[in-house]
Amino acid sequence: MKTKFVTAALGAVLGFAAATTASAxxxxxxxxxxxxxxxxxxxxxxxxxxxxxxxxxxxxxxxxxxxxxxxxxxxxxxxxxxxxxxxxxxxxxxxxxxxxxxxxxxxxxxxxxxxxxxxxxxxxDGQGFMVRKSLNVTSALNLSGASVCVQTGTTTELNLADFFRSKGMKYEPVVFEKSDEVNKAYDSGRCDAFTTDASGLYSERLKMTNPGDHIVLPEIISKExxxxxxxxxxxxxxxxxxxxxxxxxxxxxxxxxxxxxxxxxxxxxxxxxxxxxxxxxxxxxxxxxxxxxxxxxxxxxxxxxxxxxxxxxxxxxxxxxxxxxxxxxxxxxxxxxxx
Amino acid sequence: MTMTSASDTAPIAFVRHEMVQAEPPPPSMVGMQGWLKKNLFSTPGNILLTAVGFFLAAWLIWQVVDFAIVRAVFVGTSGEDCRKSPDVGACWPYVQAYWKLFVYGRYPIAERWRVDLTGLVFVVLLVPLMIPAAPLKRLNVILFFLIFPVFAFSMLVGGWFGLPHVETALWGGVLVSLVVAVTGIVMSLPLGVLLALGRRSKMPVIRLLSTIFIEFWRGVPLITVLFMASNMLPLFMPAGVDVDKLLRALIGVSLFSAAYMAEVVRGGLQAIPKGQYEGAMALGLSYWRMMGLVVMPQALKLVIPGIVNTFIGLFKDTTLVSIVSIFDLLGMINFTRTDSAWAAPTTAMTGYLVAAVFYWVFCFGMSRYSMFMENRLNTGHKR
Incomplete structure (x- = not known):
């Protein structure tokens, strides 16, 4: 008992703690x-x-x-x-x-x-698109000619380009460094659509002024x-x-x-x-x-x-x-x- | 009598017997008006600068007031309430809901009194230490630098005297910020002094080791130090041995700031004239007495601004621990703002505002106290 206490105390003093071993x-x-x-x-x-x-x-x-x-x-x-x-x-x-x-x-x-x-x-998960309900868009295939807010330097940006090219549609990327900036730009109406991983779209939607005004389109264009x-x-x-x-x-x-x-x-x-x-x-x-x-x-x-x-x-x-x-x-x- | 006749006949001769009373300066040169004219509106260029500066300051202050008070939401139960108007300001209910996490992190609720008590003892010991007129300095120093760390450690970590053990992974918020900052500050000064003396020592081995130590730690960024301590160290350790993550960060921060402190102190040592050393040696003082009684008090006094600079830098650098997933105040804010119940356009901004105020108050406090110490210790060398 006493030894146990001393050992425990010593362990606590030195900040050592028994950790998991990968061996067993x-x-x-x-x-x-x-x-x-x-x-x-x-x-x-x-x-x-x-x-x-x-x-x-x-x-x-x-x-x-x-x-x-x-x-x-x-x-x-x-x-x-x-x-x-x-x-x-x-x-x-x-x-x-x-x-x-x-x-x-x-x-x-x-x-x-x-x-x-x-x-x-x-x-x-997978990359998706979010748009305003007022646009009356129900599918990502209707996004031809849309401006899309996207974070730059990510695979998201590449997937976006691939998707539009493979469908033969035109789009205008609006790129930002940080996800918060992308959010602000989309919320203030600088672009028609916002793209990132679907789970991210839903949480970004909560940061919008009116989350209820936006929908996530059903198409998922990447595998995550x-x-x-x-x-x-x-x-x-x-x-x-x-x-x-x-x-x-x-x-x-x-x-x-x-x-x-x-x-x-x-x-x-x-x-x-x-x-x-x-x-x-x-x-x-x-x-x-x-x-x-x-x-x-x-x-x-x-x-x-x-x-x-x-x-x-x-x-x-x-x-x-x-x-x-x-x-x-x-x-x-x-x-x-x-x- | 003669005066009357003289004044009648002779031309008026006037000789002043006392100085003319000085006229008050024109109203445009004194008081508020004069000060304004001299300092703000002396030339057209200055008038322009003043106007621009004034409007910039007014605009900035208004932005903050507008965000933090005018447009802010003060009552609410979820992020929903912070979303009512299109350009809503700060979301204070979020801070209200989470301020305990900001202060204690995930420290168990039932044990938070231990943090409170430690904080109280810290303040009670620190305040008299900082007031020059307070009595019992020697006792106070012993209590603060020797007894308090042991007390704080056993209180916060627990595992003794029936206090349940609280692992450091649960610590967070202001608690961690202050633990890292205070440990760094308290450890770095004595270590820095020793390293500075070592680097100026005549003993080659000590000098070499001190130099290597200082240059090594100054040569790597703090982020690297923390990252290595947090991620690489466990790979080198024998299996089954794990040094506490917070402790690793504390050691990293202390050694890192000690290296910087050493160079600041060395700067002070170089400014002390050789005569001071020779005088002390002529009095027969030993090395440590010479340093402790003659050289160090003068050197440290000279470099107070540099020392406090390092302290302030260290205090702000404590936020870097969040990159190794130790939740200091900033980390805690970044963590809590992901709560979906509180997601709103301004949640994150509100949290960052709280962090900004916290860091500003502490850094400004340190800065003012250092100016007070400089003035108190000023012996006329100041130019």
Whole structure:
């Protein structure tokens, strides 16, 4: 007891703290530590943002909470490490965080050359257009001849040029250095359309004088699949992250929600019984308890609930499900069956 | 009698016996009017400059007042309220909702009294230290420089005496800004003095090491230092050992500013005439006594403006810690403005206005205090 106190005190004095080691399995390390260390954004509306009491909320944040719920049956056993775009990969590589859920685009180079692995896609983003409702434009294909506000020196600018060229349409780019300037210019009417990633369009819309006057057009002209990342070579941990996301999607597909998950335990539907751990030992297969998916839905909810609460209709952002709807509803979200 | 006859006959001869009372200067040369004429309207060119300057200042002040007060929104419960009119000004309800995060960061609500208490003790110890007439200086110095850091550390970090441990990742806002600034300031001066003495030392190894240290830290930008400390260091460390992120930043900032301070102090040392050293040596004073009693007091007094300059620069540089995701006041504002509930056209501007006022108040305060010290220590060398 005394030695323990002295060790702890010494550790505190020197500022040393036992960190995750990449050597043993991350899942075991997380279980030993008693909490999940999740790399998050330093602030991104709808994905990782604060509330007035200083808690983290957002779609990416709930992904971390869901994993904590699956492991510990407690969505609050997670600590967030805010990371800038430059820091994020080194933080994961060095073991400072257990996983990275920081609106990171899944690209081939990131998946193959960083020693990291994407465990899935929790949000399909992509470049879109926003216009004033008063223009009566319903599709990006009607934007021929429009002036478009865009941030310069980004892939956004290149995608914009490609899109208009491939459709044989003319446009007039109005470029700015900073996203705030783009926003101000569009809001003051200097251009007809505003382009950036769709999730960004919705949060920029909130900064407009009258958010209700603007709509985001349905066309998405680039692929920006955002997903959680883990270190390569730790398949057990990779599985936990991947299947947490899949369980949230499966729960939505089967209609299992935070509110009805307890009733659903008595369901006779074999898919639901397998998901909630009443049949089979799927949880044990990935090193968790068989109630892992029940815990996720009970504490966080299914993917649809999480989406609507953080970025969808339940939030000020009001992002339409669009490509993020389930495959059965015309979207891209598809989870392999739990069987 | 003769006077009457003389005045009757002789031509009037007048001899003044006292000086003519000086006429008051013409009204256009004194008082407000005179001052204005002399300083603002002396030539057509100056009249033009005055007019332009006046209108520029008036316009600027009006812009700020207009934004911060006239067009501002003072009550509201969400960003929706800050969006009512097309050219809305500052969104103060956002600051009201978030000011606790601005001050404490994400420090647990139940433990925030510890921050308050530490801040209170800091002020109680600092104020008498800054007032020359306050008694018990020696005790005060010991308390402030030796006892207070230990007290502040155990209070803020916790983990002792039943205080729950609060990890530094939760610290933020003004708390972090002040912790970084105060640590940097308190560490950099003694370190800087030692380095300056080292660089002027006659011992070659010490001189070389001091020079290398100073030139190394002056040669790299603070952003690089922070970035290396935050991102590269963990890769070099043995697995399982992790030095606290804030501590890494604190060490980086302290060493960085110590190097700058060393050069400021060395400038002061070079200005002390050789006679002062020789006089001190002739009195049989040891090296440390010579430095402590004769040279340093004069040298430091000379470079007060330079020292305070470095302090102010350091204070403002504390905002750089936000690039390694430590949420100082500016970082906290950038973080909280992403809350979708408070998204409005002017949310960010309002936050930045708060940050600007905060930094201005502290930097201006330091600047005024340094002028006060200069005047107090002025022994007639000032030109």
């Amino acid at each position: 399995g991350t899942l075991d390390d997380v279980k030993t530590k008693g909490f999940l260390q999740c790399g998050s954004n330093t602030g991104l509306t709808g994905f990782a943002q604060p509330d007035t009491s200083g808690n983290w909320t957002g779609l990416d944040v709930e992904m971390c909470r869901a994993i904590a719920a699956a492991i510990f049956n407690d969505p609050n056993k997670v600590k967030f490490t805010p990371l800038t775009a430059k820091e994020r990969f080194t933080a994961l590589q060095s073991g400072e965080v257990d996983l990275l859920v920081r609106n990171t685009t899944w690209t081939m180079s990131r998946d193959t050359s960083l020693g990291l692995k994407f465990a899935g896609v929790n949000y399909y 699949p955002l997903g959680p990342l883990v270190r390569q070579g730790d398949d057990a941990w990779f599985n936990v992250v991947k299947w947490t996301l899949n369980a949230m999607l499966t729960a939505e597909e089967l209609g299992v929600t935070k509110a009805n998950v307890d009733e659903m335990l008595n369901s006779t539907n074999p898919d639901i019984r397998r998901l909630l751990g009443k049949e089979g030992k799927y949880g044990e297969g990935i090193g968790l308890s068989n109630a892992w998916a029940y815990q996720i839905v009970k504490h966080v909810g299914n993917y649809g609930e999480s989406f609507e609460r953080t970025v969808g209709q339940g939030s000020p952002l009001k992002i339409a499900r669009g490509v993020n709807a389930l495959w059965s509803k015309g979207g891209l979200m598809y989870a392999p069956p739990i069987r």
